[in-house]
Amino acid sequence: MTRTVSNAGPRLSVLTNPRAERVKAVRALGRRSARQRAERFVVDGPQGVREVLRFAPGSVTDLYVDDAALQRHRDLVDVARDANLPVHQCSSAVMAALVDTQHPQGIVAVCRPVDVPVADALADDSGFVVILAHVRDPGNAGTVIRSADAAGARAVLLSDASVDLYNPKVVRSTAGSLWHLPIALGGEVAGLIAACREHGRRVLAADGAGATLLPEADLSGPHAWLMGNEAWGLDEATRDLADDVVRVPIHGHAESLNLALAATVCMYASADRSAVHPTS
Known part of the structure; x- marks a missing residue:
């Protein structure tokens, strides 16, 4: 009616x-x-x-x-x-x-969907991008996209085992950042890593098992941050595909950081040390 x-x-x-x-x-x-x-x-x-x-x-x-x-x-x-x-x-x-x-x-x-092919997302070969590997929580995925936008990431890539980008909770959590930077969907993690390398990017896996502390990591030049699942992080085989495995130092007694928070810390470290800043 x-x-x-x-x-x-x-x-x-x-x-x-x-x-x-x-x-x-x-x-x-x-x-x-x-x-x-x-x-x-x-x-x-x-x-x-x-x-x-x-x-x-x-x-x-x-x-x-x-x-x-x-x-x-x-x-x-x-x-x-x-x-x-x-x-x-x-x-x-x-x-x-x-x-x-x-x-x-x-x-x-x-x-209508607004995701782009991986090659298009990686067309800008400067700065850093983010790969979400098997990230399943909608709030985490949306918050990482929002933080990537704020920190000046050039793109976000979601593996095919990650949460659907168009899940209403993901869309809400991006707070509008869904339309601010290129986002590509699908493909196995290994393929996304290979695509980043083909575009001249080193790959840094963010994981608590990393031997390199974030303040000591080489964040110069084009690179990609690889972020793993909320519960189990990145498996050894996936970590072995990266050029370096980096961990955020824990100075207190917390066991670990939430995925979205750890990703934000890493991306802002890249922004600060690579002089990559979001455009106004």
Whole structure:
């Protein structure tokens, strides 16, 4: 069921039926299989929507906004309209049905994937990149992408055994960084390492078993940080593929650092010592 309202702009048809097929189709994008079939994913909340409209508006297929968000985020709605994107106003019940979050933020974009081929992600042969090997936790993966963006990484590569980049929790955790730097998906870890070497990058494995302490590591020149699984890190065979294995020194009694935190520390060390800084 729909009703038509008029605001300070073109008239919008308001979606009021939470069981409508359109609503079910968007809700289904919370599942990986549905995302792969539709080649679409969901961006939930004003931060992510703002960044995709700013950096990749062509990837947006539809924007959904409830009554409250229509007033609160009028600027985003206007940007979408100016870009001739379909904007759908909806009731709060429909918004709650669109996304699987306890407290919907009132604005949702449906988008096309934005990942790029590995060769394209590595086209800029300066600075450093990040390889995520078997990283399974959505929050960790998204936070590493956000930190990579902040530290000035040239790209992020996710192995095919890692969490789906378009998992809603990953997308939220990137806080918009998903659209700020090239991200490539798929391939075995060994293949991603080989691709980095083909583009002139040394590979540094970040692991607690490393003999080289981070302050002593050679971070000059183009390189790639290899980050392992949250629970078991990197296995010996994978560590042996790297040019060096580096560990972050632990000065207190903590057993280890969280993956996202350790990755952030390593990337900022690269940024500081390689004079690689994020662009404004």
